[in-house]
Amino acid sequence: MGMTMTEKILAAHAGLDEVRPGQLINAKVDFVLGNDITAPVAIEEFRKLGLERVFDPERIILVPDHFTPAKDIKSAEQAKILRDFAREYGIKHYFEIGRVGIEHCLLPEQGLVAPGELIIGADSHTCTYGALGAFATGVGSTDMAAAMATGELWFKVPETILFNYYGHLQPWVGGKDLILYAIGDIGVDGARYMAMEFTGEAIAELSLDGRFTMANMAIEAGGKNGIFAPDAKALAYLEGRVKRPYKIYTSDPDAEYAQVKEYDAGKIAPQVAFPHLPENVKPVTEVGEILIDQVVIGSCTNGRLEDLRVAARLLQGKKVHPEVRLIVIPGTQEIYLQALREGLIEIFIEAGAAVSTPTCGPCLGGHMGILARGERALSTTNRNFVGRMGHPESEVYLAGPAVAAASAVRGRIAAPEEVL
Amino acid sequence: MLIRGRAHRFGDDIDTDAIIPARYLNTSDPAELARHCMEDADPQFTSKIHPGDIIVAGKNFGCGSSREHAPIAIKAAGLSAVIAHSFARIFYRNAINIGLPILESPEAAARIQDGDEVLVEVEEGVIRNLTRGETYDIIPFPPFMQELMTAGGLMSYVARKVGKNV
Ligand code: SF4
Numbered sequence: 001m002g003m004t005m006t007e008k009i010l011a012a013h014a015g016l017d018e019v020r021p022g023q024l025i026n027a028k029v030d031f032v033l034g035n036d037i038t039a040p041v042a043i044e045e046f047r048k049l050g051l052e053r054v055f056d057p058e059r060i061i062l063v064p065d066h067f068t069p070a071k072d073i074k075s076a077e078q079a080k081i082l083r084d085f086a087r088e089y090g091i092k093h094y095f096e097i098g099r100v101g102i103e104h105c106l107l108p109e110q111g112l113v114a115p116g117e118l119i120i121g122a123d124s125h126t127c128t129y130g131a132l133g134a135f136a137t138g139v140g141s142t143d144m145a146a147a148m149a150t151g152e153l154w155f156k157v158p159e160t161i162l163f164n165y166y167g168h169l170q171p172w173v174g175g176k177d178l179i180l181y182a183i184g185d186i187g188v189d190g191a192r193y194m195a196m197e198f199t200g201e202a203i204a205e206l207s208l209d210g211r212f213t214m215a216n217m218a219i220e221a222g223g224k225n226g227i228f229a230p231d232a233k234a235l236a237y238l239e240g241r242v243k244r245p246y247k248i249y250t251s252d253p254d255a256e257y258a259q260v261k262e263y264d265a266g267k268i269a270p271q272v273a274f275p276h277l278p279e280n281v282k283p284v285t286e287v288g289e290i291l292i293d294q295v296v297i298g299s300c301t302n303g304r305l306e307d308l309r310v311a312a313r314l315l316q317g318k319k320v321h322p323e324v325r326l327i328v329i330p331g332t333q334e335i336y337l338q339a340l341r342e343g344l345i346e347i348f349i350e351a352g353a354a355v356s357t358p359t360c361g362p363c364l365g366g367h368m369g370i371l372a373r374g375e376r377a378l379s380t381t382n383r384n385f386v387g388r389m390g391h392p393e394s395e396v397y398l399a400g401p402a403v404a405a406a407s408a409v410r411g412r413i414a415a416p417e418e419v420l
Numbered sequence: 421m422l423i424r425g426r427a428h429r430f431g432d433d434i435d436t437d438a439i440i441p442a443r444y445l446n447t448s449d450p451a452e453l454a455r456h457c458m459e460d461a462d463p464q465f466t467s468k469i470h471p472g473d474i475i476v477a478g479k480n481f482g483c484g485s486s487r488e489h490a491p492i493a494i495k496a497a498g499l500s501a502v503i504a505h506s507f508a509r510i511f512y513r514n515a516i517n518i519g520l521p522i523l524e525s526p527e528a529a530a531r532i533q534d535g536d537e538v539l540v541e542v543e544e545g546v547i548r549n550l551t552r553g554e555t556y557d558i559i560p561f562p563p564f565m566q567e568l569m570t571a572g573g574l575m576s577y578v579a580r581k582v583g584k585n586v
Contacts, residue, residue, distance in 0.1 A: 024564045041448045041488055045575050049582060067446055074446035124486040124510055140488040140514035146578045154564065188433055189480035193509050222483060224509055277433060364442040364485075385437040385484060387460040392441075 002252025004160040006195040006227055009135040009249055013118045014155075021159040021258070029059075031112060032147045033121030035103055036064040040081040041141035042122055046148050054089050055151035061093040061112060061121075062086050063103040066360040071367035101332025101358040104128040104216060104300035109334055111241035115230045115248045120147055125300050125382065127218045130227035131211035132234055133248060137225045158195045158224045159258035160251075161186075165200035167266035172416040174310065175210030176302055176380065176400035178202065179217045180271035181263065184281030192222030194258060197251065202265030203228065208237045209306035213400075216301050217382050220278040272378075272413060273398040276386045284403050284415045294377040295320075295408040296389075297401055298329030298356075299363040302380035305335050307401040312344040314405035314419055315351040321411030326353035327369045329361060353408070365389045371396075378407045423500045423521060423540040425472035427532045430461055432478035436511065439482065439490040450496035453489050457497040471498040474540075476532045478504065482511025491515045501540060503547060505529035516565055517574040523547065528556035 003011065003018065011019040013027035034042050039062055046054075054060055062082045067075035086094035093112065100106065104125050107113050115133035119126065122144040129136035139153070147153045163182055183190070196218045203211070211228050218226030228234070229250045238246075272287050274280040297303070297311050308330060320326045328348045330336035336358060339345050348355050354369075361368030363381040371377055371390030377397070379389065384396035399407070402416040409419045438461040440453055447453070458465040458475075475481075475494065481504035482490060491514045494502065501521040515522040523540060528547045532538060536551040540558075547556045561569070571577040 024562060037442075037445045037448075038486060038488065041492075044448070048575065049579055051582065072446060078446060078448070122486055122488075124484065126486075138486040138510050140486055140510060140517055142488060142517035142574050143513060146517075146574050149578055149582055154568075156562075188483060189506065189508070192480065192506065219484075222480060222508055364437075364445075366442055366445075370443075383435075383437070383484060385435045387441050387443075388437050392460045392463075 001256060002254040004195065004197060004251040004255040005133065005229060005249040006135055006160055006197065006225060007157060009116055009118060010155060010157055019157045021157050023157045024154060025157060026152050026154055027118060028152055029120050029147050030117040031059050031061055031119045032144060033061045033063065033103060033107065033119065033123065033126060034144050035066055035123055036068060036079045036082055037066050038122035038141045038144065040078050042144035042148065043081055043085045045142055045145035049149055051149055054148045057090045058092045060091050060148055061107065062091055063095050063100060063106060065100055065102050066364065067366050068100065068359055069097050069357065099333060102300045102303055102360055105303055105331030105335065108132060108212065109332055111243065114238065114242045114244065114246035116246050120153060124219045125216050127223065127225045128212050128216040128300060130215040130218070130225050131208060132238065133228060133230035135225055135227065138219060158193055160195040160197050161191055161259045161261060162197050162199065162257045163261045163263065165202035165263050165265045167202060167264045169202050169205050169265055170269060172270055172402040173268055174400045175206055175213035177268055177271045178265065179214040180273055180278065180281050180398065181268050182261065183217065183221045183278050185261065186221055188220060188277050188279045189222040191218065194223055196221065196223045196226045198226065198228050204231065207306050208233060209304040212304065213301050220382055270400060270403045270415065272403060273384055275384050275395040275397065278382065278384060278398060284413065287413045290397065290413040291376065292324060292378045292407055292412060293375040294325045294327065294369060294371065295404050296327050296362050296369060296377060296379040296381060297404050298331065299360065299381040300331065301382040302401050303329055303331030305338055307380065308339045308344050311401040311405040312347040314402060314416055315409065316347050318351055318409050318419060320352040320408045324408050324411050326408040327356060327362060328353050329356045330358055332358050362389055378404055378413055380404050421542040423474065423542065425474045425500050425538060426470065427474050427476045427534060427536045427538050428469065429532065429534040430475060430477040433480045433483055434461055434477050435484035436482060436487050436490040437484055440487065440493040445487065445489055448489060450492050453493040454496035457493040466497060469497065469499065472500045474538050475499055475502045476529060477502065478529055479506045481507050483508035486510045488514045488518065491518055491520045495520045503528050516568060519569065519573040524559040525556050531556065
């Protein structure tokens with residue numbers, strides 16, 4: 001019996017010829033990631049072991065991105081724990097403010113993700129890297145500490161759900177809409193403990209940026225990882241970024257899937273997730289009149305260059321609604337610089353948006369745009385839980401960059417066509 | 421192991437932002453995290469609980485972020501266990517890794533009411549509802565995870581592997 005690409009990668013890293021869903025394995029990890037919230041807890045645990053070195057200083061990645069540039073004294077202390085640890089243990093991939101970006105935008109861009117690799121991160125959206133055909137999953141801080149010490153971790157081999165998006169993408173539809181549609185279908189625990197493998201004609205049409213968005217939100221369906229077979233587009237993305245050798249795994253034709261979901265991409269319109277779960281999804285055409293106070297375009301879900309381009313196309317020559325605050329946050333310095341060179345930043349500022357240095361900021365209600373009681377935001381981020389972006393009585397609606405830009409102009413949740 | 425306490429009921433899909441809101445994550449001090457445990461699900465929660473009390477919840481408890489601050493906040497608040505219909509994956513790992521007892525029991529999650537007195541016999545795999553005189557089965561852990569928990573969590577297990585004592 002064949003194996004899925006997720007099973008093949010896990011088997012290879014566990015030194016086994018074959019693994020089956022449900023099997024518990026010990027696997028070698030290629031990279032271990034932590035951020036300014038999760039790494040301090042991991043570092044404290046790691047230090048208790050009294051080891052003089054980490055398993056491999058070139059395979060640990062520390063990204064202070066959540067509350068940075070430090071929003072208060074406590075956050076500054078947390079970030080300093082990473083900085084001190086990185087210096088003490090010679091961690092090669094530590095990213096300082098001015099060079100840092102949101103971790104899940106940053107790692108692929110910096111060539112720290114290659115197909116066939118096994119990456120764990122003490123951040124739930126580590127699953128983003130599956131867009132490049134890696135097995136990547138979020139773990140906790142203790143897992144991170146254990147992996148920093150041993151270079152290994154235990155895993156339960158997940159079952160896989162295959163999502164086949166046949167047909168063609170509709171105008172203004174991107175990765176965010178495809179994944180919200182799936183989460184709306186299967187629910188926030190529809191893929192609990194499972195791998196989500198994405199394929200189909202519409203996926204082939206999707207850019208890498210769109211695939212990162214989809215893999216990123218696998219966790220919002222409870223998934224362990226999201227994964228795409230690397231195609232020519234993926235290889236083009238990797239070219240010049242990844243210099244080490246890597247191996248491409250694809251699923252066997254007779255691989256066993258727990259479920260196969262078939263979606264007609266031609267019937268998927270831009271989607272909006274209503275409070276307070278990402279599964280409360282409706283097409284933008286059916287949302288009704290929902291006034292908003294703030295729009296955020298950014299995050300590890302939709303803070304990439306293509307997202308900014310889409311938003312700029314709709315915002316060009318227009319003004320943000322007088323009663324709306326639009327905050328745009330490029331995911332990394334490279335994205336920021338490229339957006340600057342292409343004139344996108346100028347479009348945002350002329351439209352009346354605030355543009356920030358890369359940070360998670362408002363996505364988790366950290367800083368840079370917290371909501372007051374009773375306020376409503378439309379955001380290109382990934383979670384709309386109670387209190388996610390600020391006051392527990394505020395509301396978050398999720399959508400892609402096209403709906404976000406259109407909504408910023410109209411002052412209510414709007415379809416992209418409404419501002420053309 | 422015996423766990424005994426009063427039940428506090430929550431619904432489905434209780435996410436990590438409800439368990440410990442991100443606005444408090446500029447620290448990882450367990451005592452401080454404990455003060456805000458479950459705050460966005462029930463702002464009065466920490467004033468209602470007694471040491472040893474138990475959280476009972478529906479499906480997908482702990483969904484969302486990977487923050488280990490969530491099980492840490494629950495443990496540091498003095499709660500002795502979480503019983504749920506099901507757990508989100510990373511929360512499940514984290515709880516096992518830090519030694520917070522979590523028990524999957526769809527039956528218990530459906531039947532136990534707020535304020536019920538509950539006794540959990542972990543090795544026997546049963547939950548006794550002392551208030552209602554009912555017993556419910558627990559879905560057992562795979563042997564490897566039991567081993568991890570008996571070892572005192574993941575770091576003690578790792579310490580043994582790398583030849584250090586913690
Ligand atoms: S942008 Fe949001 S979801 Fe992504 S890593 Fe940062 S806080 Fe997490």
